[in-house]
Amino acid sequence: MSAASARLAPSGLLAGARRRFAASSSAPVYVALGAMMVVSFVLIGPRFLGYDNVLSILQRSVALGLVAAGQTLAILVGSLDLSVAYVVSVTAVLASVVMQGNPEMMIPAVIVVLAVGGLIGLTNGLIITKLGVNAFIATLGMALILRGLLNATFDNFAGSVPREFQVLGYGNVGPVPYSVLLLGMVVAAVWFLLRHTRFGHHVYAVGGSEETARLSGVRSHRVIISAHVLCSVAAALAGLFIVSRLGAGAPWVGPDGGYDLESIAAVVVGGTALAGGRGGVFGTLAGVFILATLDNVFNLLQVDPFIKDTIRGIILISAVAVYALRLRGSR
Amino acid sequence: MTDEREPVLDAAPTDRPGPVVESPQQAGTAGGLVPGVSGGQAPLLEMRGIGKKFFGVPVLVDVDIDLRAGEVHALLGENGAGKSTLMKILAGAHQPDGGEIRLDGETVQFHHPRDAQMKGVSIIYQEFNLLPERTVAQNIFLGREPRRAFVVDTARMEALTQQLLTMLNVEAGVSPSTLVRGLSVAQQQTVEIAKALSYEARILVMDEPTAALSIHETLALFERVRLLQAQGLGVLYISHRLKEIFELAQRVTVLKDGRKVATADVSAVTTRRLVQMMVGRDLDHYFPPHAAPEARGDVRLAINGGAVHGVLQDINLEVRAGEIVGLAGLEGSGRTELAQALFGVRPFNSGTVEVNGKRLRLRSPRQALKRRMGFVTEDRKLEGLVLPLSIRSNSLLALRGLGRWFHGDVPGHVSVQDLVRRVDIRAPSLEQEVRFLSGGNQQKVVLAKWLATDAQIFIFDEPTRGIDVGAKAGIHELMRELTNAGAAILMISSELPEIIGMSDRIVVMRHGGIVGELPADSGEDEIMLMATGEHDLESAA
Numbered sequence: 001m002s003a004a005s006a007r008l009a010p011s012g013l014l015a016g017a018r019r020r021f022a023a024s025s026s027a028p029v030y031v032a033l034g035a036m037m038v039v040s041f042v043l044i045g046p047r048f049l050g051y052d053n054v055l056s057i058l059q060r061s062v063a064l065g066l067v068a069a070g071q072t073l074a075i076l077v078g079s080l081d082l083s084v085a086y087v088v089s090v091t092a093v094l095a096s097v098v099m100q101g102n103p104e105m106m107i108p109a110v111i112v113v114l115a116v117g118g119l120i121g122l123t124n125g126l127i128i129t130k131l132g133v134n135a136f137i138a139t140l141g142m143a144l145i146l147r148g149l150l151n152a153t154f155d156n157f158a159g160s161v162p163r164e165f166q167v168l169g170y171g172n173v174g175p176v177p178y179s180v181l182l183l184g185m186v187v188a189a190v191w192f193l194l195r196h197t198r199f200g201h202h203v204y205a206v207g208g209s210e211e212t213a214r215l216s217g218v219r220s221h222r223v224i225i226s227a228h229v230l231c232s233v234a235a236a237l238a239g240l241f242i243v244s245r246l247g248a249g250a251p252w253v254g255p256d257g258g259y260d261l262e263s264i265a266a267v268v269v270g271g272t273a274l275a276g277g278r279g280g281v282f283g284t285l286a287g288v289f290i291l292a293t294l295d296n297v298f299n300l301l302q303v304d305p306f307i308k309d310t311i312r313g314i315i316l317i318s319a320v321a322v323y324a325l326r327l328r329g330s331r
Numbered sequence: 332m333t334d335e336r337e338p339v340l341d342a343a344p345t346d347r348p349g350p351v352v353e354s355p356q357q358a359g360t361a362g363g364l365v366p367g368v369s370g371g372q373a374p375l376l377e378m379r380g381i382g383k384k385f386f387g388v389p390v391l392v393d394v395d396i397d398l399r400a401g402e403v404h405a406l407l408g409e410n411g412a413g414k415s416t417l418m419k420i421l422a423g424a425h426q427p428d429g430g431e432i433r434l435d436g437e438t439v440q441f442h443h444p445r446d447a448q449m450k451g452v453s454i455i456y457q458e459f460n461l462l463p464e465r466t467v468a469q470n471i472f473l474g475r476e477p478r479r480a481f482v483v484d485t486a487r488m489e490a491l492t493q494q495l496l497t498m499l500n501v502e503a504g505v506s507p508s509t510l511v512r513g514l515s516v517a518q519q520q521t522v523e524i525a526k527a528l529s530y531e532a533r534i535l536v537m538d539e540p541t542a543a544l545s546i547h548e549t550l551a552l553f554e555r556v557r558l559l560q561a562q563g564l565g566v567l568y569i570s571h572r573l574k575e576i577f578e579l580a581q582r583v584t585v586l587k588d589g590r591k592v593a594t595a596d597v598s599a600v601t602t603r604r605l606v607q608m609m610v611g612r613d614l615d616h617y618f619p620p621h622a623a624p625e626a627r628g629d630v631r632l633a634i635n636g637g638a639v640h641g642v643l644q645d646i647n648l649e650v651r652a653g654e655i656v657g658l659a660g661l662e663g664s665g666r667t668e669l670a671q672a673l674f675g676v677r678p679f680n681s682g683t684v685e686v687n688g689k690r691l692r693l694r695s696p697r698q699a700l701k702r703r704m705g706f707v708t709e710d711r712k713l714e715g716l717v718l719p720l721s722i723r724s725n726s727l728l729a730l731r732g733l734g735r736w737f738h739g740d741v742p743g744h745v746s747v748q749d750l751v752r753r754v755d756i757r758a759p760s761l762e763q764e765v766r767f768l769s770g771g772n773q774q775k776v777v778l779a780k781w782l783a784t785d786a787q788i789f790i791f792d793e794p795t796r797g798i799d800v801g802a803k804a805g806i807h808e809l810m811r812e813l814t815n816a817g818a819a820i821l822m823i824s825s826e827l828p829e830i831i832g833m834s835d836r837i838v839v840m841r842h843g844g845i846v847g848e849l850p851a852d853s854g855e856d857e858i859m860l861m862a863t864g865e866h867d868l869e870s871a872a
Contacts, residue, residue, distance in 0.1 A: 196482045201465075205473050208462040215460055217445050217474035278464040 026271030026283025028322050032315075033286045033293075040297045053296065055177065061292040062179045063088075063238045064262055065285060068270075069183075069190045070234025071263040072284045076194070077227040078207040078276030079128060079135040084235040084263055085254035086146035087120055091239030092249030093150065096159035103162040110240065117236025118229050120146070125225030143260065150251040157248040169244035179241055186234060190281040193230075203227055207276025235259070265312070266291055269319040290315065373436030375400045375565045376421075376452075376534055381430035383416055390416050391589045393430070398534060398565040403556060405576040405597070406569045408586035409609055409827070414569050417586070418536045421567070422454035423447035434534075453527030454536040457543075459519050461511045468492040468507035471526045495525040499555055517548035524555060535559060536567045541575060542663040553579055571609075571661055573602050573863050585609055602865045603856070610827055610855040617804060618832030619811040621851055627835070628652030630688070631788050631819035634673070637682035642668045643843045646682065648821075650788070655810065655820040657834025659827070660862050665843035666823045667709055670790045673821075674699045674706040686788065700729060702788070705781030707774070709792040709823075715777040718766035722758055723747050725765050726779040733784065750779040755805055771802020778809060789813065791822040795829060807833060827855040 074081045091113040098109035127138040194200035202223045205213035243249045270287030272279025376398040383391040391413045419425040423441030441447040468489045476483045492507035541549045585592040585608040592608045637646035675693040686702045708714035754775040795803040837849040839861045
């Protein structure tokens with residue numbers, strides 16, 4: 001069936017792109033995002049698409065977007081990471097403690113923070129592959145360990161970041177904030193990795209069937225571990241962004257943001273299969289935008305924020321149901 | 332009748348003079364029967380004295396086989412004869428306990444499927460190893476994606492894939508960028524072949540490649556195999572469809588019960604001779620007596636014109652109280668699908684089913700269960716038992732599922748002790764987890780599960796697969812006791828002695844339909860001829 005329709009489709013670059021779009025697993029999420037924009041515009045009026053408001057939506061997307069971009073890798077490879085919220089906290093606190101308001105410590109702090117993030121991811125990956133602990137449990141355990149360490153050491157904001165570092169959170173290049181650029185670069189990097197490198201191809205293969213990948217000579221453990229390292233590094237970047245906004249790190253910044261479950265929700269809404277092997281980072285980005293737009297609309301309309309969670313729940317379930325139905329339809 | 336000239340056969344392995352085999356010249360001409368073979372070269376592949384045991388049970392005993400470049404060599408045998416094990420050893424998926432493998436006369440050892448692949452041995456299993464969410468090209472080059480400066484060179488990868496597809500004459504529908512998910516079974520198989528070729532395979536093993544193909548697709552596959560042959564590949568072709576072997580292969584090796592019966596030139600054997608080689612064995616097992624004709628009662632189960640899209644067509648079948656109807660056929664002939672349709676797992680799309688004279692629509696296993704049907708499935712570990720639960724819980728699984736009681740306990744008249752005694756389970760305690768039981772005892776727990784619901788119509792799918800001889804006899808006794816007490820049994824089995832020993836009537840399936848019925852005292856070769864479709868050919872000849 002699909003072969004026949006492929007042959008009947010008009011040729012040409014545009015048609016090819018259109019076909020690829022229709023076949024891409026995350027197509028519905030863009031449609032949903034578009035629909036949401038239209039509805040929001042109708043509800044709120046031209047103000048919704050004004051520069052300030054669009055910027056506000058984008059900035060609201062940065063922290064979750066960074067975490068979710070990494071989470072996409074973990075989920076695509078057939079794993080998942082519940083420890084990202086505490087990686088955000090750990091890195092935010094660590095960055096502000098190391099910097100202590102001193103601009104000269106900025107670069108060392110960033111290096112330390114990214115290294116610690118990578119180390120946490122490495123540990124997650126090793127526990128999952130070498131000890132054979134289910135990813136859900138391994139990363140939940142890691143989350144508890146990090147939470148315990150943080151709460152035992154800090155009970156309030158600790159340290160501070162210098163003004164110069166807050167440029168990341170508040171500065172612009174022309175009309176575009178640095179933070180939005182950072183998100184754009186990370187998403188582009190993850191996309192490039194997935195689409196154009198062997199590692200990316202192997203992420204899809206291992207997530208689709210670890211055994212098939214292994215029999216084709218793929219070192220599946222390495223792929224899983226690398227995906228976890230990158231996932232945690234992405235969460236560490238989110239921690240750096242948050243601390244630059246707040247001026248100092250505190251143990252609760254990660255869990256209060258709900259980055260663990262929300263990042264998974266964004267990935268899944270974006271069309272990546274929770275079982276792995278299918279999906280992509282652009283879908284995740286759209287998923288993040290949908291959640292951020294929802295926040296924004298509720299803020300502007302000043303509606304009871306608890307309803308927001310209900311709508312999020314409905315979006316999450318409908319998204320997964322739509323993907324499941326599409327998949328069944330294509331069989 | 333047929334031309335019964337005696338086929339020329341290789342000597343049985345034990346008759347082969349040991350040291351002579353060491354010399355490739357001698358090995359190549361040992362049979363001295365294949366025309367056009369130069370004696371001077373070592374064969375592409377030699378497997379010598381291969382032995383393999385699983386849990387102490389020998390599945391291969393001293394098997395020899397060789398393969399020449401440009402040859403299709405068929406491997407023939409009943410289910411359980413050891414064909415697949417032999418091929419898995421060749422592919423590096425199993426390690427042999429004894430014997431050696433030589434490529435071009437050089438001894439090799441494969442510890443991992445990759446080792447075999449690198450040496451040019453590729454195997455295409457019945458279950459494909461493809462990623463449905465990736466493209467054809469991505470699947471073929473998985474793990475070896477061509478790169479240019481750290482970036483996967485998709486253009487080159489797809490060009491290389493296109494070359495392979497063109498060489499294999501693949502139709503236009505399959506392009507390198509097509510997702511495998513959208514391909515038909517036959518197209519996926521072609522992708523597997525292309526993948527094998529991309530490893531520069533010199534030896535290609537195909538395990539029942541036509542099992543799921545239409546006639547048209549089968550012919551296309553044959554064309555491809557001949558193409559590979561012309562390029563000098565050696566193809567080991569596993570099948571029990573005799574017709575295919577005569578059409579495609581130059582030589583055939585027959586395995587039986589893990590031993591090699593013979594290797595022969597295809598042009599020198601007849602269908603009947605091959606069947607005799609496959610099945611000719613003594614019954615080494617005692618079966619309980621058949622039901623007397625007068626003991627058979629009313630029709631318990633009747634199917635009229637039952638069909639499942641693309642799987643089963645026009646099934647007409649009756650099973651009476653007190654009788655065992657044996658369902659014979661090759662793998663893929665639709666036997667299990669018929670059982671599943673009856674039990675509501677994948678129900679009939681059309682046709683009618685009558686249970687005890689009442690027309691019913693069975694849409695789910697629950698409905699079948701309520702009509703007092705029981706289904707002993709082919710895979711007891713996956714479908715028959717909940718492995719981490721106790722004997723008691725498993726025995727009561729179906730009954731509890733029906734929810735006939737209000738508390739956590741069972742109705743007064745059901746006693747697990749009685750059930751366990753009836754089926755004779757040997758276990759220290761009823762609380763024992765069933766995963767620790769032997770295969771035979773596990774099967775008895777499955778049976779106890781259906782006895783608990785007081786089932787009257789039983790479907791047995793491979794009731795004694797993987798069970799030792801003693802427990803086998805026990806299961807057979809139990810089945811006969813059930814029919815003597817008025818139950819009706821439909822039994823699927825790939826073991827012909829079991830079909831003959833147990834069945835009061837034998838129904839044979841082929842290509843999703845019932846092709847005939849044979850009386851209880853039929854010979855194995857008669858069943859086999861009917862199951863393979865060679866019957867029609869022979870009577871026509």
